[in-house]
Amino acid sequence: MELDTYFMGFFLVTASAILAIIGLLTVRKLLSTRDLISCHDVGGYLLSVVGTLYAVILGLIVVDSMGSFQQARLTTEQESNSLANVLILAKQLPKPKRDEIQKHALTYIDQVINDEWPNMDEGRHSDKARESAIRLFDVVTDFEPKTEKEKAIYATQLTSLCQFWDSRRTRTVTAAYGVTSLEWLVLFVGGAVTVAFTYFFKLDNLRIQSVMTIMVSTLIALNLFLVLMFGYPFSGDHRVSPDGFRVAGLIIGQENRPSEPASSPYR
Numbered sequence: 001m002e003l004d005t006y007f008m009g010f011f012l013v014t015a016s017a018i019l020a021i022i023g024l025l026t027v028r029k030l031l032s033t034r035d036l037i038s039c040h041d042v043g044g045y046l047l048s049v050v051g052t053l054y055a056v057i058l059g060l061i062v063v064d065s066m067g068s069f070q071q072a073r074l075t076t077e078q079e080s081n082s083l084a085n086v087l088i089l090a091k092q093l094p095k096p097k098r099d100e101i102q103k104h105a106l107t108y109i110d111q112v113i114n115d116e117w118p119n120m121d122e123g124r125h126s127d128k129a130r131e132s133a134i135r136l137f138d139v140v141t142d143f144e145p146k147t148e149k150e151k152a153i154y155a156t157q158l159t160s161l162c163q164f165w166d167s168r169r170t171r172t173v174t175a176a177y178g179v180t181s182l183e184w185l186v187l188f189v190g191g192a193v194t195v196a197f198t199y200f201f202k203l204d205n206l207r208i209q210s211v212m213t214i215m216v217s218t219l220i221a222l223n224l225f226l227v228l229m230f231g232y233p234f235s236g237d238h239r240v241s242p243d244g245f246r247v248a249g250l251i252i253g254q255e256n257r258p259s260e261p262a263s264s265p266y267r
Contacts, residue, residue: 004236009225013218020195020217021210027199028206036202047197054190058223061183065230072174072233073240079167080244083108085160086140087251089153097143102252104139108132109249113242120175120234133168137161171234179231187227191220 028036083105090101108129116126140161145151195217203209229238 004228004232004238006237008228009222012225012228013221016191016195016217016221017214020213023196024199024210024213028202031200033202036200039200043197043200047194050197051194054194057186057190058220061179061187062223062226062230065179065227068174069230069233069240072171075167075170075174076240076242077244079164079171080242080248082160082164082167083245084248084251086136086157086164087248089157089160090140092153093143093150097139100139101136104132104136106249106252108136109245112245117234117242120172121239122235123176123178125172125175130168130172133165137165175234179227187224191217191224194220 087102087105090098090105093101111126111129111132116129119126140157143154145154195213198213198216201209229236233240
């Protein structure tokens with residue numbers, strides 16, 4: 001079941017609010033008013049310490065997750081842009097080599113969009129796409145430039161090709177690793193402890209205290225939802241899209257446009 005969805009975010013916020021109220025009512029039944037009031041002084045200081053420590057940990061993980069998402073998006077764009085550079089430069093090469101490069105690049109784009117991207121939702125990559133990338137690498141490097149123009153194009157192609165391969169490796173590694181189990185354990189336990197500390201205070205108006213407890217649990221749940229959505233850049237409702245590869249495929253489609261006006265799947 002896919003967890004990083006907007007539905008799961010709604011469920012997380014709702015469930016945390018319900019559990020928080022259940023915990024509050026349970027503590028109210030187990031402890032007397034005198035016991036709860038006696039906790040006010042010490043509990044206030046401890047809640048401040050616990051809340052601050054948890055806020056620092058939660059904030060750091062949220063920022064790290066958002067940074068990882070942005071980096072994954074930039075890496076994907078760099079990969080598709082490098083591939084586009086290889087294709088644009090290939091237009092200046094002799095026709096047999098140009099057609100060969102375009103053929104393998106188009107195969108790679110199709111496999112990335114249709115095969116690899118769905119697999120990355122589960123943290124896996126496509127062996128077919130990786131093999132296509134290697135074949136494209138071999139096709140580009142298996143060329144002996146003769147003119148000065150071809151030598152300049154070839155050197156630039158090699159640079160773009162290396163960037164393409166490095167970006168691909170970074171993307172697949174990012175898809176395979178998200179937020180660790182230890183981080184989730186710390187986040188959930190810390191959130192539960194922080195909310196539980198709010199139970200050891202008693203207001204005369206139970207509704208007001210219930211609303212305050214719900215606000216605390218909701219704020220924590222929303223931050224956990226951010227970690228869930230941004231910590232896994234290639235899965236869920238909020239994910240990095242392969243649109244850059246579709247744009248790279250347009251380079252091949254535009255070249256074949258006069259003779260094949262409706263055959264390109266990237267229009």
